[in-house]
Amino acid sequence: KDVKIGICNQKGGVGKTTTAINLASYLAVFGRDVLLIDMDPQAAATSGVGIEKVDGTIYDVLVGDKSIEEVIVSSKVENLSIIPSNISLAGAEVEFSNEVGREFLLKDALDSVEFDYIIVDSPPNLGVLTLNTMIACVNLLVPIQAEYYALEGLAQLIRTINLIKKRLKIELKPRYLITMYDSRTKLSEEVSKQIREYFKDRVFKTIIPRNVRLAEAPSHGLPIHLYDESCKGALAYKKLAEEVDSVEW
Amino acid sequence: KDVKIGICNQKGGVGKTTTAINLASYLAVFGRDVLLIDMDPQAAATSGVGIEKVDGTIYDVLVGDKSIEEVIVSSKVENLSIIPSNISLAGAEVEFSNEVGREFLLKDALDSVEFDYIIVDSPPNLGVLTLNTMIACVNLLVPIQAEYYALEGLAQLIRTINLIKKRLKIELKPRYLITMYDSRTKLSEEVSKQIREYFKDRVFKTIIPRNVRLAEAPSHGLPIHLYDESCKGALAYKKLAEEVDSVEW
Numbered sequence: 001k002d003v004k005i006g007i008c009n010q011k012g013g014v015g016k017t018t019t020a021i022n023l024a025s026y027l028a029v030f031g032r033d034v035l036l037i038d039m040d041p042q043a044a045a046t047s048g049v050g051i052e053k054v055d056g057t058i059y060d061v062l063v064g065d066k067s068i069e070e071v072i073v074s075s076k077v078e079n080l081s082i083i084p085s086n087i088s089l090a091g092a093e094v095e096f097s098n099e100v101g102r103e104f105l106l107k108d109a110l111d112s113v114e115f116d117y118i119i120v121d122s123p124p125n126l127g128v129l130t131l132n133t134m135i136a137c138v139n140l141l142v143p144i145q146a147e148y149y150a151l152e153g154l155a156q157l158i159r160t161i162n163l164i165k166k167r168l169k170i171e172l173k174p175r176y177l178i179t180m181y182d183s184r185t186k187l188s189e190e191v192s193k194q195i196r197e198y199f200k201d202r203v204f205k206t207i208i209p210r211n212v213r214l215a216e217a218p219s220h221g222l223p224i225h226l227y228d229e230s231c232k233g234a235l236a237y238k239k240l241a242e243e244v245d246s247v248e249w
Numbered sequence: 250k251d252v253k254i255g256i257c258n259q260k261g262g263v264g265k266t267t268t269a270i271n272l273a274s275y276l277a278v279f280g281r282d283v284l285l286i287d288m289d290p291q292a293a294a295t296s297g298v299g300i301e302k303v304d305g306t307i308y309d310v311l312v313g314d315k316s317i318e319e320v321i322v323s324s325k326v327e328n329l330s331i332i333p334s335n336i337s338l339a340g341a342e343v344e345f346s347n348e349v350g351r352e353f354l355l356k357d358a359l360d361s362v363e364f365d366y367i368i369v370d371s372p373p374n375l376g377v378l379t380l381n382t383m384i385a386c387v388n389l390l391v392p393i394q395a396e397y398y399a400l401e402g403l404a405q406l407i408r409t410i411n412l413i414k415k416r417l418k419i420e421l422k423p424r425y426l427i428t429m430y431d432s433r434t435k436l437s438e439e440v441s442k443q444i445r446e447y448f449k450d451r452v453f454k455t456i457i458p459r460n461v462r463l464a465e466a467p468s469h470g471l472p473i474h475l476y477d478e479s480c481k482g483a484l485a486y487k488k489l490a491e492e493v494d495s496v497e498w
């Protein structure tokens with residue numbers, strides 16, 4: 001298949017890592033060959049899937065110290081491989097600032113690997129790591145928490161997508177996912193309505209509800225289907241994976 | 250009084266902006282002369298207090314284009330002044346990377362102003378804008394969402410605080426605030442217990458509960474005391490402001 005999906009949104013805490021881990025895990029459960037890459041120096045996706053000891057990271061690949069094959073590790077989920085991250089990635093912004101084609105480092109590195117799906121988690125900013133994720137993947141999944149600040153931040157995200165199109169002639173394909181939806185509040189309903197009005201059919205039908213089990217799972221280093229496969233959060237991410245697996249980006 | 254407080258945590262979505270706005274507002278309600286500075290290129294604090302048209306920003310001050318007096322604007326709250334932000338601040342990381350003493354730009358700029366309190370909101374990373382906030386304020390208020398990833402991220406925050414002490418001989422004074430506490434979940438209780446065991450009396454007694462009114466207020470450009478002063482969120486931030494006003498950092 002060879003579909004790459006970048007999980008991006010510069011607004012913090014909207015569910016990027018939770019979506020990256022659980023979408024990747026369910027696609028693996030369906031039998032797809034999946035690679036999850038952690039492009040966030042905070043390395044939440046790395047710890048969320050239970051990887052404690054990290055040897056090679058995506059940083060080593062981007063600076064040319066290691067090949068991509070050397071840093072791919074297995075996970076607790078069959079068909080799911082991981083490229084971990086650590087704090088060394090935090091220096092990338094300044095370190096790569098004078099590198100020719102600094103936004104294409106990840107895209108080049110991924111040329112030599114083949115998976116059905118490559119899912120990339122990115123940090124909460126629009127810096128060089130997120131640009132690399134966007135350009136390597138082209139298909140973007142943008143989690144949007146159904147709240148005000150998350151909505152406000154979208155203008156800057158769209159501005160960046162348009163700049164990539166104008167200056168680098170790359171047409172990104174964003175799709176939007178409503179996360180942490182709380183059906184008891186008017187806020188969730190109102191914001192979701194605005195998101196659907198604005199982005200129309202680019203919004204996934206699946207909505208991820210607020211569900212504490214999703215917040216508990218990472219402390220056990222487990223994706224939701226291994227922690228509690230019948231909870232609301234697990235059923236929603238399973239449905240999302242089915243929708244992602246059937247959609248033409 | 251002249252107390253500066255930096256609201257810092259590189260983990261995204263833990264309540265930094267919500268805390269900055271509502272702490273600053275209640276201190277102003279108590280009659281203190283307060284300045285709120287937005288050091289986040291996402292400018293959530295700027296939009297959360299209802300500022301729509303922005304002339305001068307903190308960026309203009311840091312690059313020396315404007316004096317600090319020129320960019321201070323009034324807000325809807327008596328005794329509360331604001332220095333707004335906008336996207337131009339996003340380039341700071343690379344722009345200031347070769348500047349001598351790049352971490353001291355904000356500290357120098359604040360030498361010429363006097364307020365009872367200066368509250369600074371920072372972005373979700375440990376880059377140059379957060380370093381400037383830490384060094385200018387020395388007193389840090391670290392919001393911690395009572396969940397796993399927020400706890401995991403603290404190790405990197407503490408590592409940065411120790412590096413500042415070792416290399417710049419500045420002893421920062423962090424205090425910790427438990428936010429988005431949901432009394433219905435075991436997770437909040439367990440994580441809060443770990444936070445209090447680890448940080449002991451450096452944790453504020455006040456806990457901020459999860460309260461949807463806090464998430465609704467910014468869409469009206471209002472601090473919580475002007476939006477709904479009797480809700481759980483407002484009472485908690487009022488109590489926090491009383492505790493901050495009485496504590497010796």
Ligand SMILES: Nc1ncnc2c1ncn2[C@@H]1O[C@H](COP(=O)(O)OP(=O)(O)OP(=O)(O)O)[C@@H](O)[C@H]1O
Pocket residue numbers: 011012013014015016017018019040044122123124179180181208209210211212213214215216218233259260261262373396397398399
């Ligand atoms: N649907 C959900 N219901 C309840 N809690 C959730 C849900 N999704 C994520 N969480 C929790 O909310 C917090 C933020 O989610 P997460 O860390 O995945 O967001 P993020 O966008 O990756 O954050 P950052 O910007 O820091 O990278 C985490 O503690 C996570 O466990």
Ligand SMILES: Nc1ncnc2c1ncn2[C@@H]1O[C@H](COP(=O)(O)OP(=O)(O)OP(=O)(O)O)[C@@H](O)[C@H]1O
Pocket residue numbers: 010011012013124147148149150260261262263264265266267268289293371372373428429430457458459460461462463464465467482
């Ligand atoms: N106690 C609370 N109860 C309910 N919602 C809250 C609470 N505090 C903050 N929020 C909401 O949660 C979201 C995240 O909060 P906020 O934006 O203040 O965090 P932040 O740390 O500043 O995020 P960022 O890392 O992106 O700067 C916002 O939509 C906000 O309105």
Ligand SMILES: [Mg+2]
Pocket residue numbers: 016017018040044122123
């Ligand atoms: Mg994340």
Ligand SMILES: [Mg+2]
Pocket residue numbers: 265266267289293371372
């Ligand atoms: Mg913020």
